[in-house]
Amino acid sequence: MAVAVIMPELGESIVEGTIVRWLKQEGDLVKEDEPLVEIMTDKVNTELPAPASGVLKQILATAGATVKVGQELAWIETEARAESPAPSGPPPVAEVGFYGGHEEPAPVAPAPAPAPAPAPAPTPTAGDGRTRAPGRAFISPVVAKIAAEHGISQDELMRIPGTGTGGRVTRADIERYIAQRRTAPTTPAPEPAPAPIPTTPAPAPVQPKEGEEVIPLVGMRKAIAEHLTKSYHTAVHVTTVIQVDVSRMVEFRERNKEAFQQQYGVRLTYTPFFVKAAADALLEFPMMNASLIDDQIIVRHYVHMGVAVALGEKGEEGLIVPVIRDVHKKSIIDIARDLEDIAKRARNKTIGVADVQGATFTLTNPGSYGALIGTPIINHPQTAILGTYAIVKQPVVINDMIAIRPIMNLCLSYDHRLIDGMYAGRFLQRIKRAIEEFEFFR
Amino acid sequence: MREVTFLEAIRAAIWEEMERDPNVFLIGEDIGKMGGAFGVTTGFQERFGFDRVVDAPISETAIIGVAIGAAAAGKRAIAEMQFIDFISYGFDQVVNVAATYLYRSGGQVSIPIVVRGPSGGYVGGSLYHSQQFEAWFFHVPGLKVVQPAFPDDAYGLMKASIRDNNPVIFLEHKYLYRRIKGTIPNPEADYIVKLGEARIRRPGDTLTVVTYGAMVHFALDAARMLEQEGISMEVIDLRTIKPLDMETIYNSVRKTSKVLVIYEAPRTGGVGAEISARITEECFEWLDAPVMRVAAKDSFVPFAEPLEKFVLPSVDDIVYTARQLAHY
Numbered sequence: 001m002a003v004a005v006i007m008p009e010l011g012e013s014i015v016e017g018t019i020v021r022w023l024k025q026e027g028d029l030v031k032e033d034e035p036l037v038e039i040m041t042d043k044v045n046t047e048l049p050a051p052a053s054g055v056l057k058q059i060l061a062t063a064g065a066t067v068k069v070g071q072e073l074a075w076i077e078t079e080a081r082a083e084s085p086a087p088s089g090p091p092p093v094a095e096v097g098f099y100g101g102h103e104e105p106a107p108v109a110p111a112p113a114p115a116p117a118p119a120p121a122p123t124p125t126a127g128d129g130r131t132r133a134p135g136r137a138f139i140s141p142v143v144a145k146i147a148a149e150h151g152i153s154q155d156e157l158m159r160i161p162g163t164g165t166g167g168r169v170t171r172a173d174i175e176r177y178i179a180q181r182r183t184a185p186t187t188p189a190p191e192p193a194p195a196p197i198p199t200t201p202a203p204a205p206v207q208p209k210e211g212e213e214v215i216p217l218v219g220m221r222k223a224i225a226e227h228l229t230k231s232y233h234t235a236v237h238v239t240t241v242i243q244v245d246v247s248r249m250v251e252f253r254e255r256n257k258e259a260f261q262q263q264y265g266v267r268l269t270y271t272p273f274f275v276k277a278a279a280d281a282l283l284e285f286p287m288m289n290a291s292l293i294d295d296q297i298i299v300r301h302y303v304h305m306g307v308a309v310a311l312g313e314k315g316e317e318g319l320i321v322p323v324i325r326d327v328h329k330k331s332i333i334d335i336a337r338d339l340e341d342i343a344k345r346a347r348n349k350t351i352g353v354a355d356v357q358g359a360t361f362t363l364t365n366p367g368s369y370g371a372l373i374g375t376p377i378i379n380h381p382q383t384a385i386l387g388t389y390a391i392v393k394q395p396v397v398i399n400d401m402i403a404i405r406p407i408m409n410l411c412l413s414y415d416h417r418l419i420d421g422m423y424a425g426r427f428l429q430r431i432k433r434a435i436e437e438f439e440f441f442r
Numbered sequence: 443m444r445e446v447t448f449l450e451a452i453r454a455a456i457w458e459e460m461e462r463d464p465n466v467f468l469i470g471e472d473i474g475k476m477g478g479a480f481g482v483t484t485g486f487q488e489r490f491g492f493d494r495v496v497d498a499p500i501s502e503t504a505i506i507g508v509a510i511g512a513a514a515a516g517k518r519a520i521a522e523m524q525f526i527d528f529i530s531y532g533f534d535q536v537v538n539v540a541a542t543y544l545y546r547s548g549g550q551v552s553i554p555i556v557v558r559g560p561s562g563g564y565v566g567g568s569l570y571h572s573q574q575f576e577a578w579f580f581h582v583p584g585l586k587v588v589q590p591a592f593p594d595d596a597y598g599l600m601k602a603s604i605r606d607n608n609p610v611i612f613l614e615h616k617y618l619y620r621r622i623k624g625t626i627p628n629p630e631a632d633y634i635v636k637l638g639e640a641r642i643r644r645p646g647d648t649l650t651v652v653t654y655g656a657m658v659h660f661a662l663d664a665a666r667m668l669e670q671e672g673i674s675m676e677v678i679d680l681r682t683i684k685p686l687d688m689e690t691i692y693n694s695v696r697k698t699s700k701v702l703v704i705y706e707a708p709r710t711g712g713v714g715a716e717i718s719a720r721i722t723e724e725c726f727e728w729l730d731a732p733v734m735r736v737a738a739k740d741s742f743v744p745f746a747e748p749l750e751k752f753v754l755p756s757v758d759d760i761v762y763t764a765r766q767l768a769h770y
Binding site for chain 2: 134140141142143144145164165168170171
């Protein structure tokens with residue numbers, strides 16, 4: 001029976017994705033739920049699991065192709081049974097000694113596939129019919145042991161060309177690699193070039209002029225580019241700015257940061273307070289927490305907050321927006337823990353699609369790199385994004401007296417189709433009040 | 443050196459041990475005048491007399507029981523099961539009496555008996571003449587279990603089994619009786635194959651095959667085929683199933699990191715399951731693939747030839763699984 005691999009709905013805003021690479025090739029054995037294909041979507045790359053066990057019979061969408069949700073990506077033949085994936089060599093013959101050559105029952109005719117299908121591909125099975133297929137990512141005990149003995153890191157291990165099933169690094173592979181490394185100590189070990197990620201259609205090549213270089217737009221950068229373009233072209237962006245006196249917050253942090261770290265094991269930053277203040281305000285201003293999709297307004301009475309995390313020392317590795325769920329129910333401490341966790345996972349790249357999906361509102365913190373004011377772009381299909389900017393000591397007038405206070409700009413970009421100026425202003429006032437009065441622990 | 447069949451090797455070993463030690467005697471159904479169902483003891487009664495070659499009634503309980511009693515009194519008994527399938531009638535005598543005797547007597551009384559008989563399938567023998575019963579006895583402390591694959595081993599192991607002071611279950615694969623020929627040393631050499639030592643019948647480095655009995659020959663056939671594909675199988679012939687020579691297995695596993703265990707008995711609860719478990723316990727860090735098995739299906743051995751072929755392991759099955767393992 002042939003089972004289609006369908007491009008799934010990977011998130012409410014995602015209508016299409018790009019095939020980064022196939023982790024299995026045509027003819028390879030695949031196991032149900034085993035990673036099959038890497039798909040680039042909403043700012044992260046995800047691995048789509050196989051819907052069934054069998055043989056990857058035909059790939060319909062090759063690397064670089066843009067695929068829509070619901071589109072067929074490949075076919076898996078689930079009952080094919082043939083030879084094991086021996087690269088060459090004669091098949092077993094019937095006239096071997098003793099009782100060789102038992103005849104296999106004729107394979108069940110596969111259900112007609114809509115596309116012209118090649119002959120049933122090999123399906124190696126164990127003696128009892130179980131299928132076996134480790135993936136590229138599987139590290140066997142002996143390979144792990146050898147890697148540890150030779151100080152080969154996980155990253156380095158993953159760059160060793162694998163000849164096992166699914167590109168798995170076998171004992172022979174790692175031993176060959178170590179031998180080569182030893183014989184050529186001055187030159188770095190050969191690393192296979194990463195699989196090129198062609199785009200469709202391939203853009204006309206640009207000839208770089210003197211002092212220029214041409215970098216193809218791929219991966220996360222491409223996803224960000226497309227996402228922001230879509231957002232910017234869809235929502236009617238307006239930005240409103242409000243100034244907040246953060247004296248109490250700064251003072252609180254100064255006074256409690258060490259105790260907080262000791263007591264809860266988490267670093268106390270300002271961000272949990274912004275998240276909490278915004279979440280409380282969003283419950284009171286639900287339209288700010290809504291989405292306008294196909295002439296319908298989806299209003300949420302819960303808050304999943306996306307928090308932008310820049311990657312790389314200079315932010316050169318892009319940005320992702322992991323989600324903290326149900327922040328309206330969480331304490332400052334919970335939020336602080338969640339933030340630390342997502343920041344860590346974002347940086348060591350263990351964030352999955354689920355971690356960046358489903359945000360109802362986004363918080364961004366350009367203040368962390370000293371920005372004073374800005375106009376963030378909404379994270380489509382959300383309705384608003386709140387930017388927290390640098391805290392700067394300023395002379396301010398209080399009760400007709402001039403005082404020096406730490407001041408921060410809160411910049412709210414919102415979709416003017418749904419939100420009018422006054423609603424946005426009241427929303428910002430609500431956050432401002434929460435931060436200034438600072439009654440989070442009362 | 444003598445050129446003999448597998449059966450003749452066993453026959454020679456028993457004959458020579460009876461010549462050497464007057465305490466050795468035989469008991470079994472039709473083993474005297476008829477020489478046994480397969481002719482292993484043809485001519486023995488004429489040479490050694492009625493007292494040492496005893497035709498027994500059709501009662502495996504009695505045959506094994508008499509052997510045990512005689513052994514307790516100082517004899518060395520060789521009890522023949524006409525087909526090893528019928529050992530089940532004497533099961534209690536083997537597992538509850540013979541196996542436990544030394545323990546029960548506080549180490550005072552050992553039971554030097556060999557319960558031997560034709561074992562295994564591939565001859566159209568159907569369900570009561572085709573079974574491999576090693577797993578049943580493998581499970582019991584106090585027993586040794588032997589199954590050779592080549593004439594020299596059959597010869598040397600039979601001599602060792604007769605001289606061993608413990609009860610030994612000696613399985614003679616009937617498919618090998620007349621098909622497999624080889625040379626054995628002359629009687630003067632006093633050639634013994636120690637129990638509990640495996641033998642590497644073919645060296646290789648892609649994967650390790652652990653097997654015994656007729657499956658050794660199947661594995662060697664498969665190895666010859668796979669060699670053309672660059673798959674080099676190391677074939678370990680256990681020879682003695684209990685006690686297991688795990689060191690030979692572990693050494694090979696450390697070399698190849700991939701293991702295929704083959705046995706002719708039904709898959710579930712087979713000797714290969716124990717071997718697989720021990721390898722994962724002791725050599726986990728050396729494995730580059732799961733330990734895999736080829737065994738009979740969990741079924742009886744059917745009479746119809748195509749069905750017998752389907753149920754029992756074939757060379758194809760071995761080639762197929764070995765390839766998978768090689769390419770894992």
